Amino acid sequence: MTAAIERTYEQRAAIAAFVRDRAAALDRGETDIRIDLAHIGEAGLLRKGLSGECLDEMVAVVDEVAAESLTVGFSLWAQRMALEYIDRAPQFLRDLYRDDLASGRTIGVTAMAAALKHLAGLGELPLLAERTDDGITVTGPIHWASNVFPDSLIVFPARTADGERLVAVVRADAEGITIANPPELLALGATSSTSLRFDGVRIPQSHILTENLAGFCGMIRPTFMLLQTSFCSGITRASLSEASTRLDGLGAQFSSEFEDVSAQYDSLRERLYRFAADPSVVPPAEFIRLRLDGSVVAVAATRLEATLRGGAGYASASATNRRFREAAFLPIQSPSEGQLRWELSQYE
Numbered sequence: 333m334t335a336a337i338e339r340t341y342e343q344r345a346a347i348a349a350f351v352r353d354r355a356a357a358l359d360r361g362e363t364d365i366r367i368d369l370a371h372i373g374e375a376g377l378l379r380k381g382l383s384g385e386c387l388d389e390m391v392a393v394v395d396e397v398a399a400e401s402l403t404v405g406f407s408l409w410a411q412r413m414a415l416e417y418i419d420r421a422p423q424f425l426r427d428l429y430r431d432d433l434a435s436g437r438t439i440g441v442t443a444m445a446a447a448l449k450h451l452a453g454l455g456e457l458p459l460l461a462e463r464t465d466d467g468i469t470v471t472g473p474i475h476w477a478s479n480v481f482p483d484s485l486i487v488f489p490a491r492t493a494d495g496e497r498l499v500a501v502v503r504a505d506a507e508g509i510t511i512a513n514p515p516e517l518l519a520l521g522a523t524s525s526t527s528l529r530f531d532g533v534r535i536p537q538s539h540i541l542t543e544n545l546a547g548f549c550g551m552i553r554p555t556f557m558l559l560q561t562s563f564c565s566g567i568t569r570a571s572l573s574e575a576s577t578r579l580d581g582l583g584a585q586f587s588s589e590f591e592d593v594s595a596q597y598d599s600l601r602e603r604l605y606r607f608a609a610d611p612s613v614v615p616p617a618e619f620i621r622l623r624l625d626g627s628v629v630a631v632a633a634t635r636l637e638a639t640l641r642g643g644a645g646y647a648s649a650s651a652t653n654r655r656f657r658e659a660a661f662l663p664i665q666s667p668s669e670g671q672l673r674w675e676l677s678q679y680e
């Protein structure tokens with residue numbers, strides 16, 4: 333092992349330990365993900381895979397963090413995606429926001445679910461932009477976004493009345509933005525996930541990231557899907573590891589199911605790291621299949637873990653219970669299981 337690889341490995345292990353110690357408190361809502369993201373940023377791990385660098389280390393960071401807490405793994409994905417967008421933005425926006433996002437000093441919001449759904453032909457963008465002399469004003473809802481704090485940086489898609497579609501950047505405390513009180517969730521409460529309302533929010537021309545929504549989403553989509561699959565991989569491994577200790581006695585009844593889910597996990601992980609090593613050679617349908625498989629195997633593994641753990645896993649304070657609740661989000665996260673199945677069907 334070279335010194336550089338060993339150092340990254342040690343950093344990832346230290347971050348995993350940090351998140352492990354906080355996972356229960358995060359689940360109870362006693363703290364939030366800003367501390368974890370700042371810690372990961374300070375270690376330089378948010379920058380992995382930027383600007384054409386191989387994505388495999390970033391995949392490993394999200395994978396290992398999510399094995400300790402999907403809450404943090406999911407927020408880390410959102411932060412890293414906001415950074416990815418800014419990294420691909422014009423120089424002015426890069427200079428303004430890249431370092432603060434990469435260090436975790438600024439928290440990033442990716443409100444791009446509506447864009448991916450729209451580009452799949454499944455709905456219109458809810459935010460409407462009107463041109464002004466020096467940019468746009470934006471009105472409409474963001475139905476869901478995570479990492480939403482008053483000083484977060486939001487990257488969002490919008491459309492104009494004459495059908496142009498763009499991506500822009502705004503601070504959450506900008507005039508005209510109302511952040512709804514976060515609803516109580518089954519899990520992931522520490523991610524500050526909520527809805528927002530824009531009312532004539534002024535965005536200067538300099539904060540329009542791109543006017544080519546489809547081209548931009550095409551560029552970021554492999555990273556988007558690979559890092560989402562990374563947190564599916566992490567939580568699945570944690571559940572399988574716990575399940576593997578309970579296959580004796582009555583647990584032996586679940587041996588074949590355990591073997592089955594483990595084989596699905598092995599396949600997922602092998603493809604995840606192979607695709608991350610060179611996304612450019614991967615056919616688009618394979619990213620869709622990978623992300624879909626990630627969601628399916630994570631739900632199966634957390635369900636199996638809960639079954640094998642018995643009553644103790646039904647206590648909401650247990651890690652088994654937390655993973656079970658956290659994983660329930662994966663089939664509805666955009667691109668949702670319904671959308672992924674529909675997209676895959678277009679290739680068949």
Ligand SMILES: Cc1cc2nc3c(=O)[nH]c(=O)nc-3n(C[C@H](O)[C@H](O)[C@H](O)COP(=O)(O)OP(=O)(O)OC[C@H]3O[C@@H](n4cnc5c(N)ncnc54)[C@H](O)[C@@H]3O)c2cc1C
Nearest residue numbers: 410442443444445446454455476477478525664665666670
């Ligand atoms: C806790 C949480 C955090 C989130 N964080 C983020 C975030 O950070 N960023 C972000 O961008 N999004 C975020 N989301 C949104 C998420 O990624 C999904 O987009 C969202 O959960 C989809 O839910 P929806 O209620 O909009 O469902 P919909 O997409 O409206 O789907 C509801 C039902 O309608 C069906 N349906 C949907 N569209 C069609 C159609 N065109 N034709 C026929 N049937 C259709 C679906 O199959 C489903 O059965 C978050 C959501 C949650 C719950």
